[in-house]
Amino acid sequence: MTRWAEHSAQPVILLLDEVDALIGDTLISVLRQLRAGYDKRPAHFPLTIILCGVRDVRDYRIRSSQSQEIITGGSAFNIKAVSLRLGDFTQPEVERLLLQHTAETGQVFEPEALATVWHLTQGQPWLVNALAYETTFTMREGRDRSRPITAEMVQEAKENLIQRRETHLDQLTDKLREPRVRRVIAPMLQGYELERAVSEDDMRYVTDLGLIRPTAFGPQIANPIYGEIIPRELTFVTQLNFESTFQSAWYTRADGRLDLSRLLTAFQQFFREHSESWIERFDYKEAGPQLLLQAFLQRIVNGGGRVEREYGLGRKRTDLLVLWPTATPNAEGKTTVQRGVIELKVLHKSLEATLAEGLAQTWEYADRCGAEEAHLVIFDRTPAKPWEERIFRRDESCQGRPITVWGM
Structure with missing residues (x-):
């Protein structure tokens, strides 16, 4: 990261996705290296680093393989400036997202279908997009743009996602x-x-x-x-x-x-x-x-x-x-x-x-x-x-x- 920052004409912003998938000493090492580069910014280290995952840093429970102790604080965790959470969509946002499909293809979502997507997902972003993709691209009847998306199709799409045990659900x-x-x-x-x-x-x-x-x-x-x-x-x-x-x-x-x-x-x-x-x-x-x-x-x-x-x-x-x-x-x-x-x-x-x-x-x-x-x-x-x-x-x-x- 130091060499990358030194060769970049602009300050570097780095996003590390699924960082909480790392465990034990590997995660400790990553967090401590990020903290060690803090005072080298921006000429010799990324200006800003965003850690993306399903948990906040405060919720990491790391067991060191050397000491076999749970580490929940200390220098490895003293790197956070702020925590941001991607919230769920509101009902108007869900409807606006689905109606973008209608604007681009002409295929409509019946009012009951819009209400069913909201009811089943409560705006959870992955679920909203998964149901929309399943009904409009995966299901055969949904690929016919002349056919409206119905509430029954949304219910069928929900069942398909559950039975396939999609990665997010798994x-x-x-x-x-x-x-x-x-x-x-x-x-x-x-x-x-x-x-x-x-x-x-x-x-x-x-x-x-x-x-x-x-x-x-x-x-x-x-x-x-x-x-x-x-x-x-x-x-x-x-x-x-x-x-x-x-x-x-x-x-x-x-x-x-x-x-x-x-x-x-x-x-x-x-x-x-x-x-x-x-x-x-x-x-x-x-x-x-x-x-x-x-x-x-x-x-x-x-x-x-x-x-x-x-x-x-x-x-x-x-x-x-x-x-x-x-x-x-x-x-x-x-x-x-x-x-x-x-x-x-x-x-x-x-x-x-x-x-x-x-x-x-x-x-x-x-x-x-x-x-x-x-x-x-x-x-x-x-x-x-x-x-x-x-x-x-x-x-x-x-x-x-x-x-x-x-x-x-």
């Missing part, structure tokens, strides 16, 4: 194995409050990774795509086992509609027989029951349906919206969608108190989603409690809406 799931990430994400999957073991540094780190975002209701998973990837990746092997055990035809009725009650009956029996051994295989054992049911429901996605998930800190439940295309078209000739809500709760008070709270939450979510049917699943994790007391099915109601309650 790196994201790799972060889930880190203890600092697990301490934050596990309670969110359960809907619990954060434990005392979670520090402010953990929260800031997971936020900087882009996994969560602050909202008026507290920290939430950053966007619906991440919200779907997290449980799917954490239960990937379990899903494969389910696919070899349960065939897709058994949960559909003769008219092609989804039989949610039959599906939950089968899961209830499976949970009774196998949950303890299967949950032990999960990295996130704390959220084992919720993850196991979501892995079971993944058969719906593979059969042509969709599961949308809502969870976050302090919600005390996980909301699942099951969407299933029916064979009956509406008055406009478009495919109608069957909508069912499944609310997941863990027994944390008495059964009656949990039931009362859960029924109100299930009604609110079903009403907001316009669901045709609603189910409340209550997991009882009381140690040594007999299964005969955990397993039940009740037909309840809340504000006139029938709700089926499943005890597990």
